[in-house]
Structure formats: structure tokens, C-alpha cells
Amino acid sequence: MTRWTPRTPLAALVALFSLVTGVTGQSKHENSIVILTGQQPTAPIPTLMEGQAASAGNLELADQLFLRLAGLGPTLLTAGDRGFVPLLARSWTRRDSLTLVFDLDPRARWQDGVPVTARDVVFTFERARNPAIAPRLVALLRHITSVTAEGERRVVFRYSRAYPEQLYDATFHAAPLPAHLLDSMPPEGVARSSFVSQPVGSGPYRLVRNVPGQFVELGANERFFLGKPSITRVILRIASDPDARLNLLLSGQADAMDNVVPPLDNMRRIQADPTLRLVPVPSNTVGFLLFNQKDPGNPSQPHPILSDIRVRRAITLGLDRQLLVRAVFGPYAEVPYGPVSPILWIRHGAPTAERQNLGEARRLLAQAGWSDSDGDGVLDRNGVSLRLGLVLPTTSAIRRQMALLVQEQLRQLGIDIDVQRLEFPVWIERRSGGKFDVDLAATVQDPSPSGLSQGWTCSGGSNAAKYCNPRVDSLIERAVLGLGKPDPRQAWTDVLRQIEADAPAVFLYAPSYVYAVKRRFRNVTISPASPWQLLREWSVAN
Amino acid sequence: MVGRELSGWLLRRGLQAAAAFAIALTILFFLMRAAPGDPLSRISEGRPLSPAEVATLRARYGLDQPVTQQFVSFVGGLLRGDLGVSIEYGRPVTALLAERLPATVLLGGSVLLLNFTVGLWLGVRQAVRRGRREDRWLTTASLIGYAMPSFWLGLVLAWLVGIQLRLLPAAGMQDPLLSLEASFVERSIDVLRHLVLPALTLSVVSIAATMRYQRTAMLEVLQLPFITTARAKGLPDTVVTWRHAWRNALFPVITLFGLWLPILVTGSVFVESVFAWPGLGSLAAAAVWGRDYPLLMGASLLVAALVVAAGFLTDVAYAMLDPRVRLA
Numbered sequence: 016m017t018r019w020t021p022r023t024p025l026a027a028l029v030a031l032f033s034l035v036t037g038v039t040g041q042s043k044h045e046n047s048i049v050i051l052t053g054q055q056p057t058a059p060i061p062t063l064m065e066g067q068a069a070s071a072g073n074l075e076l077a078d079q080l081f082l083r084l085a086g087l088g089p090t091l092l093t094a095g096d097r098g099f100v101p102l103l104a105r106s107w108t109r110r111d112s113l114t115l116v117f118d119l120d121p122r123a124r125w126q127d128g129v130p131v132t133a134r135d136v137v138f139t140f141e142r143a144r145n146p147a148i149a150p151r152l153v154a155l156l157r158h159i160t161s162v163t164a165e166g167e168r169r170v171v172f173r174y175s176r177a178y179p180e181q182l183y184d185a186t187f188h189a190a191p192l193p194a195h196l197l198d199s200m201p202p203e204g205v206a207r208s209s210f211v212s213q214p215v216g217s218g219p220y221r222l223v224r225n226v227p228g229q230f231v232e233l234g235a236n237e238r239f240f241l242g243k244p245s246i247t248r249v250i251l252r253i254a255s256d257p258d259a260r261l262n263l264l265l266s267g268q269a270d271a272m273d274n275v276v277p278p279l280d281n282m283r284r285i286q287a288d289p290t291l292r293l294v295p296v297p298s299n300t301v302g303f304l305l306f307n308q309k310d311p312g313n314p315s316q317p318h319p320i321l322s323d324i325r326v327r328r329a330i331t332l333g334l335d336r337q338l339l340v341r342a343v344f345g346p347y348a349e350v351p352y353g354p355v356s357p358i359l360w361i362r363h364g365a366p367t368a369e370r371q372n373l374g375e376a377r378r379l380l381a382q383a384g385w386s387d388s389d390g391d392g393v394l395d396r397n398g399v400s401l402r403l404g405l406v407l408p409t410t411s412a413i414r415r416q417m418a419l420l421v422q423e424q425l426r427q428l429g430i431d432i433d434v435q436r437l438e439f440p441v442w443i444e445r446r447s448g449g450k451f452d453v454d455l456a457a458t459v460q461d462p463s464p465s466g467l468s469q470g471w472t473c474s475g476g477s478n479a480a481k482y483c484n485p486r487v488d489s490l491i492e493r494a495v496l497g498l499g500k501p502d503p504r505q506a507w508t509d510v511l512r513q514i515e516a517d518a519p520a521v522f523l524y525a526p527s528y529v530y531a532v533k534r535r536f537r538n539v540t541i542s543p544a545s546p547w548q549l550l551r552e553w554s555v556a557n
Numbered sequence: 558m559v560g561r562e563l564s565g566w567l568l569r570r571g572l573q574a575a576a577a578f579a580i581a582l583t584i585l586f587f588l589m590r591a592a593p594g595d596p597l598s599r600i601s602e603g604r605p606l607s608p609a610e611v612a613t614l615r616a617r618y619g620l621d622q623p624v625t626q627q628f629v630s631f632v633g634g635l636l637r638g639d640l641g642v643s644i645e646y647g648r649p650v651t652a653l654l655a656e657r658l659p660a661t662v663l664l665g666g667s668v669l670l671l672n673f674t675v676g677l678w679l680g681v682r683q684a685v686r687r688g689r690r691e692d693r694w695l696t697t698a699s700l701i702g703y704a705m706p707s708f709w710l711g712l713v714l715a716w717l718v719g720i721q722l723r724l725l726p727a728a729g730m731q732d733p734l735l736s737l738e739a740s741f742v743e744r745s746i747d748v749l750r751h752l753v754l755p756a757l758t759l760s761v762v763s764i765a766a767t768m769r770y771q772r773t774a775m776l777e778v779l780q781l782p783f784i785t786t787a788r789a790k791g792l793p794d795t796v797v798t799w800r801h802a803w804r805n806a807l808f809p810v811i812t813l814f815g816l817w818l819p820i821l822v823t824g825s826v827f828v829e830s831v832f833a834w835p836g837l838g839s840l841a842a843a844a845v846w847g848r849d850y851p852l853l854m855g856a857s858l859l860v861a862a863l864v865v866a867a868g869f870l871t872d873v874a875y876a877m878l879d880p881r882v883r884l885a
Contacts, residue, residue, distance in 0.1 A: 047734060057646050066614050067647050150610045206647075227656045228835030230733040250733040254833035255843065258712065259728045263833065266719040266727035410846065440594025440848045447595075476608075 046555055047248035048536070050547060051260040051272040055253050056231055058211050059222075061190045062142045065151050076251065078545045079233055080216035081190035084117055084136070084170075085182065087544050091297075092360045093187075093463045094179035094503045102241075103131055103191060103217060104170075112177035115185060119168045122240035125193045126215045133164035138194035148202045155188045179497040180463055187462070191217065219244045219551035229253060245554040246536075249547075257281075264291070264531055272531040273546055274298075277413055279345045285531045292534050295347055295527035297357030297543045302414065302457040304330070304405070304421065304521040308481045311450050320403065321452065325383040327518040333376040333428040336368060339420050340524050343413060351525035353511030354458065354467060358543045361464045361507035368522065369515075376428055387429055394429035402431040407455035408442040414455045417523065421455075446479050454479065456520075462544050464507055465495045471514055482519035570872060574865045581861040586631060589850055589857075590624050596644050596848040618644055618851070631854065640858075641851035645843065650855035653840065658859075660730055661836035663748075664829075665821035667756040668763060672817065676764040677803075677810060680771025684779060684806075685798055695768065702765030711758040711831040718754060726751045728833040755832040759825060763817060770813050774806035781805075807878060815871035819863040 054072030058064065061081055064073045085099040085107065092098030096107065104117040123131035140162040143152040158181070161173045172185045193215055200208055214222055219241070220233035233249040252269055254260045257276050263269045265288060275281050275293070285291050306327050310316040320326055336350040350368040355361060385394040385401055394401040405421070407414045415436060422432040432453075437445060445451050458477075460466055468491050469475045473483035490513055493499050494506035515522075530541050535556050540549040597614055615621040618641075619630055634641055640650035679699075683692045719727025726732070730751050735744065778784065779802055787797045826838040841856035843849070 049733060055646070057648065066610060066617075067645055146609065150613055154609075226731075226733075227653075228660070228840070229730055232733065248734075252729070252733055254728060255839065256830040256833065259715075259831055259833040262715045262719055262727040262831075263729065266715075266723060268726055268729065268732075438594065439846055440596075444593055444595055 046246050047250065048246050048271060048550070048553070049250040049252050049269040051252050051254055051263055051269045053253070053255050053257070053260065053273070055228065056225070056251070058206065060205070060211055060214055061192055062139065062149050062152065063206050063211070065149050069151060072253075075545055075547055076222075076231060077190065078218070078548045079220040079249070079550065080214055080218045080222060081192070082123070082217045082219075083186050083190045084119075085186040086548070087183075087187065087462055087542075090360060091358060091462050091543060093183040094360075094497065096182045098360075099182060099186065104186075107182065110171075113174045115172045115174070115181055116165075117170045117172070117185070119170070120240065121168060123217060124238050124240060125195075125217055126221050126236055126238065127193075127196075128238065129193065129195055130167075131191065131217050132167050132194075133170045134167075135191045135194045136170045137162050137164050138198055139189055139191045142192070142202055142205075143189040145202055152188055156184060159184060176496070178495060179503055180465060180495075183463055193217075220249055239551070241551070244551040246550060249550065261285075270533045270536070274528045275531055277343055277345075277416070282345065282347070282529060290533055290535070291531050294530045294532055294539060294541055296530060296541045296546065298526050298528040299356050299358040299460045299462070299543065300457055300526055300528075301351055301354055301356040301460065301522065302417070302455070302524045302526075303354060304523060305454040305456045305480045306330075306482075306519055307449060307451055307453070307479075308483070308519070309449055311452065314449050314481070318452070319399075320401065323383050324518060325379040326385070326401075329376040329379040329383075329428070330425065330430065331376075331518050331521045332369065332372045332379070333430070334421065334424050334521060334523075335371040336521070336523055337370065339417060339424070342420060343416050344524065344526050347529050348524045348526035351522045353514050354471060354520070354522060355464075355511065355525065356458070356460045357525050357527060358462055359460060359464050360462075361504055361511070362525075364504045365508050365511055373428065380429070385429070392426075392429065393431045400431060401429065402433060403452040404433045404435050405453045405455055406435045406437055406442055406445055406451045408439045409436045410439045411457065413524075413526075414457065418455055421523075449479065449481065467491060467510065468495070471519070480519060482517070484513065484517055487513050487517070566876075570869055574869050577868075578861055578865050581865075582632075582635075582858060583628075585857045585861065586628055586854065587624070589848075589853055590627070592848070594848045596620060596850055614644075618642070620850075635858075640855040643844075643849055643852040645847045645849045645852060650851050653852060654837065654855050654859060657835060657837045657840050660834060661822055661825070661829075661838065663752065664755055664759070664825060664834060664836055667752060668759045668821055669814075669817065671756065671760040672763040672767050673810070673814065675760075676767030677771050679764070680768040680810075681775055681798060681803055681806075683768065683772040684775030685794075687776060696772075699765040699768045702761045703769070705761060707758050707762055708827045708831065710761060711755070711828050714754050714758055715831060725753050727754070728831070730833075730835055755825075755828050755834050758828050758832075759821070767810060767813060770809045771806065774809045775802060778802045778806040804878065808875065811871055811874050811878070815867040818867040819860050822860055822863060 052072060052075070054070050056072040056076040058068045059073045059076035059080060061077060064077065082102045084102060084104040086102050087093070088098045088100050090098050096109070101120070103119055103123050105120040107115060107117045109115055117136070119131060119133060125131060140156070140159070143149050144156055144159070146153045158174050158176060158178065159172055160175050163171050165171055172181070174181050196215055197205055197210065205211070212225065219236050219239045221236050223232040223234045225231045230253060231251040233251070235244045235247040237243055252263065254263060260272055261275070261281055261284070264272045265284060275285060282293060285293060306321040307318050308322060310318050340348045340350055349357070351362065352365045352368045355365065380394060384396045386396070387394050389395065405418055407418050409415070418434045422434055425432050446454055446456070458470065469477045471482065472478065472488045472491055473485065487510065490506070490510045494503065494510055497503055497506070500506040528546070530546065532539055537554045537556050538552055540552060542548045596618070597611060619627055622630070631641065638651065642648065643650050643653055646653055679695055683695050686692045715727045718724050730748060731744070732747050735747055784797060784802055787801045822837055825836065826842045828834065829836045829839040830842070837856060837859070840852070844852040844856060
């Protein structure tokens with residue numbers, strides 16, 4: 016008779032456990048790297064990264080597969096022609112203020128061995144300027160009137176007007192595609208073609224396999240004309256949850272991780288691992304408290320409280336932003352001057368942000384008629400309390416923490432902040448519909464400051480607060496066109512000064528993205544514009 | 558006669574299941590549209606879309622149509638096996654679900670297997686040894702297991718076993734550096750190693766519940782006269798326990814099985830996230846956050862189908878196990 020004892024299943028479990036744990040752990044390969052990332056690339060093909068495909072996952076992978084004509088240099092200067100480094104184009108010259116000529120590097124090859132030619136560039140910009148294919152790119156490339164080939168290796172860009180970012184527009188938004196593989200396909204057919212899953216690029220790495228939801232494997236491009244990468248195998252391992260990414264890193268299952276997010280304890284845990292180091296890099300994000308200029312209940316009317324600049328200035332001066340930033344980000348962020356993320360070159364030379372001044376804040380509020388007449392700790396005027404709703408998305412741990420600190424600091428000033436954490440789509444809906452008093456927003460910016468027109472001009476597409484000062488519009492237009500000031504930084508500083516003076520928002524934080532990388536890697540350079548772009552120059556220590 | 562009765566019963570139950578599925582589908586579709594939030598919101602998270610982009614995307618996903626028209630289009634597509642294209646991923650929903658289903662089936666199946674082997678066996682042992690030290694210990698352990706939040710347990714296991722002891726992978730489903738030439742056995746062991754922690758996390762709670770149900774059901778059956786008769790006939794304890802008592806104590810557990818089946822898809826969202834397990838749960842959660850209507854409908858329909866199927870299978874199992882249950 017079979018007798019069941021507790022030892023029977025326990026022994027089986029122990030045996031199974033021994034089997035699975037007895038096998039050697041993570042495979043090790045000398046010249047490989049496993050990078051943790053949060054987003055699954057779906058279509059890393061230039062001209063196809065529109066709408067949902069304009070994701071960081073696609074853009075970062077595309078930078079490994081496809082080379083641009085020129086790359087942004089370490090200064091990230093997008094104005095003028097000097098801040099760029101040659102890539103597919105070995106040089107560029109100007110015929111006049113409206114014509115830019117690129118000479119392609121004759122060594123450049125597609126991963127199938129075919130030379131990269133001017134025809135490829137012309138073909139790519141035809142697709143990129145097709146509104147049915149790439150409406151986002153059409154808007155970004157609107158000043159380019161034509162792209163033509165002169166022989167095999169020369170490409171001529173013509174513009175509708177003179178402006179400082181002509182070279183940036185020609186090189187940053189669309190990397191060339193292989194015309195010899197794609198020109199026989201109808202433009203709308205590329206997205207459904209096998210080219211998306213098996214792209215042939217000109218970049219340092221080629222796509223080996225894409226395991227959905229798990230990882231993307233890249234192999235070094237043996238024919239890469241700027242030199243075969245030292246790291247020959249790259250795994251982009253996908254884990255959408257930040258805790259899972261951190262666990263994968265700390266358990267030794269990965270070599271690098273993008274954007275270690277606060278709480279600061281995450282950084283400390285990484286620093287405690289002697290095999291890892293943190294690499295802070297200027298981010299493209301800026302966070303701010305955006306004041307609605309219009310009444311949420313009646314958008315045709317000014318906001319009953321926030322249309323008064325004295326209240327907006329009082330809130331700005333009432334906050335100790337340096338303290339807020341230190342509390343949430345530690346040393347990995349700064350208080351910005353104006354809506355400027357660390358990636359924007361215009362922040363250099365800009366003034367520093369104002370510090371907390373409670374006396375001035377109280378004086379401004381009193382001048383605006385706000386006082387605590389009933390002694391309940393909240394200011395009031397004509398029987399109306401100084402209460403404001405603060406909306407933010409639940410998805411952002413940083414903003415959740417920041418909102419509570421803001422609430423507490425403003426409470427001491429007599430302003431009652433009602434923190435409203437909203438599900439992300441609901442937050443977007445409230446924001447775009449103008450249904451808020453104060454919005455704790457964060458914007459992701461391109462390296463070009465011209466994008467500021469979207470949020471801070473009267474007709475800006477993302478101007479959710481309906482802030483409008485024609486003088487700012489004029490200053491931005493002049494800065495974009497490079498008019499007036501010999502140094503473009505000065506023109507942009509004028510823009511920032513005016514925005515700060517109007518106080519349409521309190522600019523709270525401009526963080527660094529903190530990357531974690533194993534110490535065994537050498538020559539580690541992480542580009543703010545595209546973090547893993549220079550992976551081809553990394554090497555592994557002996 | 559019995560055959561005709563059975564096929565009639567199956568037909569009736571099948572029609573009821575189809576009706577339940579159709580009702581669930583309709584409610585789900587309109588509830589999702591009624592919820593606040595725009596499906597294009599996630600796309601415009603970092604960079605606002607131009608009006609031209611918004612118009613193009615709305616037309617592409619049929620969002621510019623009236624809701625009733627969208628429903629008709631959806632049902633038409635469903636009948637053709639087409640669930641539409643995910644707004645988030647830009648790929649057919651059926652392809653996305655098919656990619657993620659194996660991982661979910663593997664994790665859910667492992668949990669069910671552990672649950673209904675270890676859980677049942679421990680529950681029976683407890684009942685047979687009622688009041689003894691082993692029963693008391695297992696009762697305490699099951700209550701602790703049942704009360705333990707899976708999100709906490711998952712984080713602790715990943716930290717302890719994955720990071721501190723480095724006995725098992727802290728997350729993921731396979732080692733991406735494993736050679737492409739690795740044998741099937743090597744790959745299987747690799748997946749098994751990755752499976753242990755998420756499966757254990759999910760199993761602790763479910764096993765505890767099964768143990769409690771099974772123990773209670775067994776205790777009731779063990780007091781019935783036919784068990785006394787079996788013992789009086791001199792049958793061995795094992796035969797009395799497993800052949801006579803256990804079979805009659807299975808009904809509550811079958812009900813529990815029917816309830817667990819869909820929960821293992823929907824209830825593993827957190828565990829899939831913490832362990833970066835590439836299953837349906839995390840895909841469905843992302844669809845909810847992004848209001849990805851087509852993907853959300855696809856995932857929800859899968860769950861609805863599982864619920865209906867589980868109910869159907871439970872009824873069939875009841876009828877098969879107990880001749881007293883009429884096919885009615």
C-alpha cells in the first residue's frame with residue numbers, strides 16, 4: 016500500500032528546485048551587452064515613426080539601424096552648421112542662405128552591401144514629405160522646398176526661408192532609407208512589408224531578432240564604414256515596470272538600464288553594487304505647474320483667480336523649488352529658468368530661477384485682495400476661498416510626490432491646493448479640454464528650441480492653458496528666424512525672460528536621466544538626444 | 558435516449574453560453590466607449606498631435622464614426638476573425654494576443670497545476686488529520702498564504718531569491734543571451750527557471766484557498782454513513798480517502814476551478830509586471846491605461862470567453878462526476 020508522507024512532495028519540490036537552480040545562471044558573452052528599456056519597438060523605420068510609432072523605443076532602435084546624414088554634436092547646438100558631426104555625409108556647404116549641399120561619404124554602405132547614394136536621400140525625403148505617410152514629418156520639414164541629387168554622392172536641400180536650423184531639419188528628423196529596396200513598393204505598403212521586421216539599414220547594428228514583449232537582439236554590422244562596433248551583440252530587453260527593470264539589473268541579468276527613476280533609494284541600491292555606476296545625462300523633460308488662464312467652467316471668461324498675475328507670481332515666489340527638486344531628485348535635477356529642459360542649448364547663458372520669497376509672495380496676495388478674514392488658515396476674498404485644483408496623472412510617481420510637497424508649501428502661504436490624481440487618459444482629456452485650475456505637467460522636448468512655440472504662443476497646438484502674449488509670439492518668431500541678435504542664445508533668453516515675467520507657469524524641475532551601466536564597459540558615452548546612439552564606440556574592459 | 562438527452566443539453570448550454578458571450582461583448586463595447594479618456598491620449602503623451610495627425614489617426618481606427626457604427630464594424634470584423642488593429646502597437650490584435658497567449662497559458666497552467674495538485678492533496682491531508690498538529694500548522698500556513706498580498710510576495714521573492722541569493726532569475730521569461738543553437742532541453746530548463754518565481758507568487762494564494770475549500774468539503778464527506786460503511790468493510794485508508802471520500806468532496810473545488818480559470822489571465826497583471834512576464838495580463842493592463850479600444854476588446858473577449866467556457870466545463874464536470882445531477 017502506498018503511504019503518503021509529507022516528505023514525498025517536499026522531496027519532489029526540492030529535486031525540481033535543485034534542477035532549475037543548479038543550471039548555470041545568466042549566460043555570459045564577452046562582447047555583448049543587455050540594455051533594459053521600457054518600451055517595445057514596433058516599427059523602427061524612418062518615415063514610419065508616426066502617431067503611436069513615434070515612441071522612444073522605435074526612435075532609439077532606429078538610431079542603431081539607420082545612420083543620419085549628420086549627428087548632433089556634444090554641444091547639442093541645433094542652430095547654425097557647426098554643432099554637427101559627419102555621419103553619412105562627410106561634409107556640407109552652403110551655396111546661399113536658402114541652399115545647403117551635402118556630400119555623401121563614398122564608403123557608406125547599406126547592410127546588404129549596396130552603396131548609399133544621393134538617390135536614397137531624395138527618395139527618403141519624398142516619403143517624409145508625403146502627408147498621407149508622415150504628417151508629423153511634413154510639419155517638421157515644412158521649410159524644405161526640394162531635395163535633389165547631383166550625381167551619385169551630392170544632395171541639394173532648398174529652403175523656403177533662411178533660418179538657423181536648416182541643417183538640423185535636414186539631418187535630425189529622417190535618416191535615409193534604402194531606395195533600391197523600397198522604391199518599388201507603394202508608400203503606404205512599406206508599413207505592412209517585411210522590411211519592418213527585417214530592415215536593411217546603414218547603421219552600426221543590424222536587427223537579428225525581435226521577440227515580442229521580451230527583447231530585441233542586434234548584431235554588429237560587419238560592413239559599417241565608420242568602424243565595426245567593439246560590442247558585437249546588443250540585447251534591448253523590455254520590461255515596462257521600473258521595479259522589474261531594477262531587479263533585472265541588480266540580479267545581474269542586464270548590463271545597463273535607461274532612466275533610473277526616483278525614489279532616490281533606487282539610485283542608492285545601484286550605487287551599493289560595486290559592479291555598477293550611475294551616468295547622469297541631461298534629459299529632454301521639464302516639469303511645471305501650468306496655470307489655466309481661462310475659467311474651467313466658462314472658457315470664454317478669464318480664470319477667476321489665476322488670471323491675476325499677482326496670484327501667479329505669489330505662487331511662484333511661495334515655493335521653495337530648490338528644496339522640492341532636492342527632495343524628489345536629489346542631485347539629479349535643477350530648477351529651470353523658463354520652459355527649458357536640460358537638453359536645450361538655450362539654457363546656457365539664461366538667468367537662474369528666482370528663489371523663494373515668502374514676504375513678497377504675501378505682499379502680492381494682499382495687494383490682490385486676498386486675506387484670511389475668517390482665520391481658517393486659507394486666504395479668502397469677497398467670501399471666496401483661495402482654493403485651486405491641481406490635476407496630475409497617476410502614472411507619474413515623480414509628479415505624485417511633487418504635488419504633495421507643493422500642496423504643503425502653498426498651505427503655509429494660505430493657498431489650499433486640492434490634489435486630483437487622474438487616470439492618464441482622463442488627465443489628458445481634462446487638460447486638453449481646459450478643465451483644470453493648475454496642471455502639474457511635464458513636457459518632452461526635441462533638441463530644438465523652436466518647439467517652444469507649441470506650448471507658449473497664442474496659437475500653439477499644446478497651449479492647454481490658453482496663455483497668450485503677442486510679444487512672446489513675436490520674440491519666438493524672431494528667435495526661430497535668427498533675427499535681431501547676433502548670438503541666437505540672446506534672442507532665446509529674451510523669450511525666456513518674457514515668459515518668466517508673465518508667470519504662466521511655475522517651472523519646477525529639469526531632471527537628468529540617470530543611466531546605470533556596468534563598470535566593465537569602457538568609453539561609455541550616452542547621448543542626451545538618443546541614449547544608445549554612440550554604443551558603437553563602447554568597448555569591454557579586458 | 559441518453560445520447561439524445563445529452564446532445565440536447567449540450568445544445569441548450571451552448572446557446573446559453575453564446576448568449577452570455579454576446580451580452581458580455583455588447584456591454585463591454587459600450588462601457589469602454591462610455592469611460593472618460595481618449596484613445597489617442599497616450600500617443601500625445603510627450604508630444605501633442607497636430608489636428609491633421611489626429612484626423613488621420615481617428616479615421617484610421619474608425620474613431621471618427623458614430624459609436625453604433627463602430628459597434629457594427631467591430632461585430633462584422635469579429636465574425637470574420639478580425640479584431641482590428643491595436644492603436645498602441647499598430648498591429649493586428651489577433652497577432653498580439655496570439656504572441657502573448659503562450660506565456661499566459663504557461664504561467665496560468667503551471668499555477669493551476671500546482672494549485673489543484675498540491676492544494677488538493679494538502680487539503681485532503683488536513684481533513685484526514687483533523688485536529689492534529691499537522692492540520693493546525695497547515696491551517697495557519699494556509700491562512701497566512703491567503704492573506705499575503707501577491708504584489709508584496711512577488712517583490713520579496715524577486716529581491717531575496719533573484720537579487721540576494723541569485724538562485725533564480727529575478728524577472729523575464731528567457732535568457733536572451735542563450736545561444737540560438739541551444740537545445741530544446743536547455744531552452745526548456747531556462748524557461749522553467751524563469752517560471753518558478755512568478756508561478757510561486759501566484760500559487761501561494763491560490764493553493765491556500767484550494768486547501769481551505771478541500772479541507773471543509775472533505776470533512777463533511779468523511780462524516781457521512783457510506784464512509785463509515787467503507788471503513789467497516791475493512792478497506793484501506795488510502796482507498797477510503799481517495800476513491801470514496803475525495804471523489805464526493807470535489808464539487809466545491811470544481812466550482813473554484815471554474816472561478817480561477819479566468820482570474821489567472823486577469824489576476825496576474827501585477828505579477829506579470831513585476832516579473833516582466835510577457836503575457837496577456839500586462840498587455841491588457843497597458844491597453845486599459847492607453848484606452849486602446851481594439852486591444853482592450855480583444856483581451857476582454859478572451860476573458861469573457863474563458864468565463865463562459867469555465868462555467869460550461871464546470872457544469873459538464875458536475876454532470877460527469879455525480880449521476881444525481883440531472884442534465885437539465
